Amino acid sequence: MQVRTEQLAGHLAKGLKPLYVVHGDEPLLAQEAADTVRAAARAAGYTERKVFTVSGQHFDWSGLLGSSQAMSLFSDRQLIEIRIPGGKPGKEGSEALQRYCQTLSDDVLTLIHLPRLDGQQLKSSWFGALDGAGVTVRVEPVERRDLPTWIARRLAAQGQQVAAGEEGQRTLAFFADRVEGNLLAAHQELQKLALLYPQRALAYAEVEAAVLNVARYDVFKLGEAVLAGQVARALRMLDGLRAEGEAAVLVHWTLAEDIRAIKRVHDAMADGKPLPMALREQRVWGVKERLFERVLPALSPTDVALLVEGASVCDGIVKGLKHPDWPTDAWDALRRLALMLMQRVLPLPPGASACGLRLVL
Numbered sequence: 001m002q003v004r005t006e007q008l009a010g011h012l013a014k015g016l017k018p019l020y021v022v023h024g025d026e027p028l029l030a031q032e033a034a035d036t037v038r039a040a041a042r043a044a045g046y047t048e049r050k051v052f053t054v055s056g057q058h059f060d061w062s063g064l065l066g067s068s069q070a071m072s073l074f075s076d077r078q079l080i081e082i083r084i085p086g087g088k089p090g091k092e093g094s095e096a097l098q099r100y101c102q103t104l105s106d107d108v109l110t111l112i113h114l115p116r117l118d119g120q121q122l123k124s125s126w127f128g129a130l131d132g133a134g135v136t137v138r139v140e141p142v143e144r145r146d147l148p149t150w151i152a153r154r155l156a157a158q159g160q161q162v163a164a165g166e167e168g169q170r171t172l173a174f175f176a177d178r179v180e181g182n183l184l185a186a187h188q189e190l191q192k193l194a195l196l197y198p199q200r201a202l203a204y205a206e207v208e209a210a211v212l213n214v215a216r217y218d219v220f221k222l223g224e225a226v227l228a229g230q231v232a233r234a235l236r237m238l239d240g241l242r243a244e245g246e247a248a249v250l251v252h253w254t255l256a257e258d259i260r261a262i263k264r265v266h267d268a269m270a271d272g273k274p275l276p277m278a279l280r281e282q283r284v285w286g287v288k289e290r291l292f293e294r295v296l297p298a299l300s301p302t303d304v305a306l307l308v309e310g311a312s313v314c315d316g317i318v319k320g321l322k323h324p325d326w327p328t329d330a331w332d333a334l335r336r337l338a339l340m341l342m343q344r345v346l347p348l349p350p351g352a353s354a355c356g357l358r359l360v361l
Contacts, residue, residue: 001135005033008137012040017134018104021127023087023114024139028183033137034081034111041079041109048078054089061096068100068108077106083113087121094126101133110134144180144221144233148172154190159199162207171204177236178211181221185214217241219251223258226338227291229345234338238331248318248330255337256311258288265296266304295345303344310340 003011022033052064068080089097104110112130121127130136142150151172155161162168179186189211193202196210217240225234241251261282268278275293279285284292313323317333327333 001131003135003137005029005137005139008033008036011135012036016040016044016109018106018108019101019110019112019130019134021112021114021130021134021136022139023117023136024141025116026139026141026183028187029139029142030113033139034113037109037111038079041111044077044109046077046079046109048076049081050078051081051083054082054084054086054093057090057092059093061092065096065100065103068110069103077108079109079111081111081113085113085115087115087117089126094124097126098129101129104133142183144176144225147176147180147186151175151186151190154187155193155202158190158194160193160197161201163201163203167204171202171207174204175207175211177233178213178215180215181218182214182216185212185216189214215240217244217246219246219254222251222338223254224287224291226255226341227258227288227295227345229342231339231342234342235335238335238338242331248334251334252311252314252318252330252337255334255341256315259307259311259341261288262292262296262299263304263308265292266299266301269296270301299344307341307344310337 001017020037022030022037024030050067052059052067064080064082084093100110117127148169149172152162162171175186175189179189193207193210197206217237219241222234222237222241225237238251242248261284264282265275265278265284268281269275273281275296279289279292313326314333314337317323317326317328318330322328327336
């Protein structure tokens with residue numbers, strides 16, 4: 001049985017199941033989901049707690065199975081937590097988890113922690129057994145477009161809000177820009193605001209003065225921002241990745257991989273294949289699929305050829321070569337490549353130039 005994180009508290013209020021699985025790679029939300037289960041367990045009388053961490057191939061699965069069944073007549077109900085940081089229990093662990101699910105009792109509540117799982121892991125026999133025996137909570141990351149709403153909801157929970165109208169939207173956008181990709185930092189900044197300005201509306205200047213620039217940028221989200229034509233966000237992400245010490249080669253690979261995929265899909269469409277089929281063949285799906293569907297029809301063969309050439313030139317620059325018409329600095333070259341792509345995705349604002357040396361937003 002699957003339950004969303006926002007539904008978990010309501011679900012627990014109706015009664016506890018013997019098994020809960022929290023999986024995902026967003027630390028704050030995963031921790032909050034686990035804390036919610038623990039609080040409900042304590043309230044229901046599960047006062048004894050045991051924690052097992054599966055590390056490597058030498059974990060004692062028989063000890064775990066024995067511990068879950070070693071209940072004396074006068075012992076308290078117990079909460080058993082099983083942490084599998086790698087997300088792969090192995091053959092022995094797979095069999096043990098399936099046996100574990102067959103021996104669940106009302107005296108033991110089990111909470112299993114897992115990282116983000118891929119499609120193959122979600123279809124595995126051991127995960128199927130866990131899902132069938134209890135409740136699985138999939139922790140999804142908060143996408144950039146949803147971050148202002150998430151922040152507003154958290155502010156409301158602590159008795160605060162931003163101003164109505166345009167000023168409030170600007171305040172939330174500023175907050176989201178400063179904490180993008182770092183919900184733990186966002187949580188800390190929200191707690192700071194609760195201490196500084198309790199139970200009232202917040203002005204833009206107050207939030208600006210209190211919130212630090214603690215964003216953690218994801219190189220793979222950069223491609224989405226570029227394809228979406230989000231100029232300011234994409235350039236801010238490039239600056240952030242550079243400041244965080246990310247390798248220019250990896251950033252180039254991310255942008256170049258999108259350009260290569262555009263070229264392959266564009267060629268397939270020129271050969272008569274429908275866009276949906278061409279995207280599936282090139283394994284483009286999810287957010288990228290929707291972005292490609294919007295971008296590709298507007299690109300001419302000349303546009304695609306220029307992008308491929310630009311990716312090739314930029315590849316040489318990030319590896320130490322020079323080109324007479326391009327910046328010599330690797331990050332300036334990456335900035336130009338990103339702007340070249342965005343210029344074809346969305347007309348750049350007045351004052352912007354594809355070389356990236358001047359940009360007025």
